[in-house]
């Protein structure tokens with residue numbers, strides 16, 4: 001019998017507000033930190049992005065044509081509350097009302113992210129954003145507004161996108177004032193505030209949304225050891241603990257992973273906590289996990305001459321082998337290139353086995369349902385005679401879908417596939433040079449062109465996959 005995904009499996013794709021919407025200062029929206037952090041990078045900024053703000057109807061028609069049953073997008077906090085707090089912006093709300101209603105009219109389940117990197121600049125200016133504990137209450141107020149407005153129509157909520165990546169690339173995913181630049185503890189402080197904020201919103205979802213489920217989209221990479229040397233195996237355990245369980249234990253057990261926490265204390269990097277915080281985390285346990293998986297990671301125990309705190313830096317050129325820097329946590333682990341895995345042009349490993357590995361590993365540890373909320377291949381797509389032949393992306397997704405299916409056969413609850421990305425969007429670090437979409441957006445970093453939507457080969461492939469509930473690509 002032909003293999004398929006389970007009945008009711010959700011099919012769609014993902015985007016985020018600042019990467020897709022554009023209209024950065026239109027209809028009352030004020031700047032978010034992403035509007036500023038993406039200015040003057042040498043790549044495109046977020047001012048127009050993929051112009052979804054003006055073309056959402058056309059875009060939803062394309063989702064429908066592809067057969068989507070779900071779509072993950074994010075709300076822009078500074079479109080709804082331009083100053084982060086206070087008066088809501090009627091025009092901003094109107095946009096999301098229209099978007100949500102249009103999705104539902106087309107039989108597409110909206111799955112929103114409440115926060116995808118874009119803290120309002122007003123709050124950065126007021127109190128340094130997530131660095132301040134005040135951000136917790138303001139985030140809760142913003143979220144409460146969304147739950148009350150859309151909770152009748154939206155049941156699955158992703159609260160924060162990729163906290164793990166926000167910590168790893170803390171100066172790129174947060175607008176950090178200069179005075180904190182050499183204070184690495186700040187990233188774990190930000191993380192603690194996000195944990196408290198997320199836990200509080202999780203509780204509110206259970207309170208205000210009938211049948212609501214609270215989730216988070218984690219940026220997740222399984223960590224492999226370079227080899228079986230005992231020291232390197234220990235480095236793998238350390239990295240799994242600090243990079244993965246340090247987040248998921250909070251989400252699903254309501255407390256921090258022990259060894260990672262003690263290690264951070266030894267290093268002087270642990271967050272400052274207050275009485276009552278542990279209780280807030282205990283009461284905010286989530287119901288499901290959104291998994292953003294692109295690449296697995298490889299570690300070894302730090303080499304003697306590299307054994308000092310080193311932060312990760314991305315590959316900005318898109319030439320293989322030009323990774324800015326690999327993260328090192330002293331006496332704990334050192335990230336490195338995996339000699340046994342192929343990569344894309346930006347040095348991200350291509351590892352479908354990693355998908356099965358992480359799904360089974362997470363499920364055995366936490367026993368929670370999961371939705372794949374991002375997965376994709378960044379590439380320089382070429383437009384030739386009005387067509388884009390992205391066979392490499394089809395190959396990538398086919399292999400990952402087979403890995404997901406195998407995990408499901410082995411008992412893991414995976415409820416949907418929402419890869420990155422629906423259409424081409426502004427990449428977080430590589431502008432429009434690195435594309436992920438099922439649909440090409442006709443613009444580049446320098447020239448906005450006509451922003452036309454052009455279906456790639458992967459769009460037609462995905463259409464068949466969805467129509468057959470996976471059968472056309474599962475083997």
Ligand code: BGP
Nearest residue numbers: 016162165219378427428429430
């Ligand atoms: C994830 C983010 C997305 C997205 C994706 C691809 O970390 O949640 O916002 O952009 O990665 O990353 P990039 O655009 O840097 O290639």
